[in-house]
Amino acid sequence: MTLEEMGSRIPPYAPTYDFPPPFIDRAHEEIAGYPCLDDHRIQMKNRRWFGRVIPGWLRRADALKLYELAYFARGDVLELGTYCGLSAAILARAARNSPIPKRVESIERKAKRTKAARRNLNSMGLLDLVTARTADATLAVREHAENGRQFGFVFIDHSHAYTPVYEVCQMLGHVVAPGGFCLFHDFNDSRNRDPNDDDYGVFQAVGDGLDKQRFEFYGIYACSGLYRLAH
Numbered sequence: 347m348t349l350e351e352m353g354s355r356i357p358p359y360a361p362t363y364d365f366p367p368p369f370i371d372r373a374h375e376e377i378a379g380y381p382c383l384d385d386h387r388i389q390m391k392n393r394r395w396f397g398r399v400i401p402g403w404l405r406r407a408d409a410l411k412l413y414e415l416a417y418f419a420r421g422d423v424l425e426l427g428t429y430c431g432l433s434a435a436i437l438a439r440a441a442r443n444s445p446i447p448k449r450v451e452s453i454e455r456k457a458k459r460t461k462a463a464r465r466n467l468n469s470m471g472l473l474d475l476v477t478a479r480t481a482d483a484t485l486a487v488r489e490h491a492e493n494g495r496q497f498g499f500v501f502i503d504h505s506h507a508y509t510p511v512y513e514v515c516q517m518l519g520h521v522v523a524p525g526g527f528c529l530f531h532d533f534n535d536s537r538n539r540d541p542n543d544d545d546y547g548v549f550q551a552v553g554d555g556l557d558k559q560r561f562e563f564y565g566i567y568a569c570s571g572l573y574r575l576a577h
Contacts (some may be wrong), residue, residue, distance in 0.1 A: 347566060352549055356386075357566050359407035362527075363418045370417055371401025373439050377409045390470040392433060400466050402432030407568035409436055410503060411529065416440035419448060421498030421523050424490070426483040426514065427531075428454035431463030433501065438472040443516035448498065451477045453486045455504070458555075484513045491520035499521050508547030515555030522575045527564070533571030 347354075361367070369375040371510050380388040386405045391397030404412075413434055417440040428434055428533055434452045436456075437572055441448045455458045457480045467473040479486075483504035500522055511530070522528055532538075537546035550572060564572040 347534065349539050349549060352437045352538050353533060353569075354536055356534065357407070359410040359567055360565070361414060362412060362564060362572070369427065370414060371443055372560070373443055374410065374413050374417070377406065377413060377436070380409075382406060388432075390465040392435075392548075397469065400432040400435065401430045403438075405557065405568040408531065408570050409433075411567045411570060411572070412436050414441045415499045415527050415529060416448075416450070416499075417444045418446070419444075419495065419498030419526065420446060422448050423450045424487075424497040424521065425452040426487070426500070426502050427504035428452040428463045428478055429459055431466040431478070433479065433503065434463055434476055435467060435470055435472055437501070438470075438475045438541055441475050442472065443471060449475055449477065451479070451480060451497075452495070453481050453483050453504065455480065455482055455524055484510060484517075485515050487517045487521055491506065491517050496523040496526070498526045500528040501531070503513075505549055506532050506535075506537070506546045507544065508551045511548050511551035512555040514577070515552055517556050519560050519575065524575055524577045527572060527574050528537050528561075530571045530573075534566050534568055548577045 388404050388409050389399045413436050416437040423437050437450045447516050460480045463478050532548050537543050539551040561573040564574050
């Protein structure tokens, strides 16, 4: 898609890895059955019985993609932007069910949201797989880069604005393991092409900040854009 086409259509989920269709396992299939709000936002509860819906903005196709990429990731998973733990719960379930041992680290800049995410993850029995901490995403990524820490999969959803996403993009080559993936939420959003909306610039930030010589574009799934670091 070009910038002018952003948000004009929402591609469905499609697999990147090779596995027998249509789903990886039962947990992956459950995502396809979650009820949706406004015809697209999945409603996932923090308990099977009498649970509360975890607030968040994930399309079904985005959630299916998150599970797949975390499940097959050959290393730990890094999430930038925890909010209340909806995507972290999906990533943690994938990590728990994967044959490849891994953990999830989730970064959120607001302590109140980190606490809410921990409560939800604890209710689901997933907190032991997740390190949920309060920090600035750019500083956290820089810290990992300086320490040589790398991840098999990184999900970027800490901001929709140009500068915060651009700053992270410039460092992703140091924290994504060779052959690993990074997924940008709200990459395919019509608000990115609105010159009067300063809160959105994901598509532009990725285009300007990500090293095109090292990262290969792998497709758009729902509103997310996928890239892979070369081996």
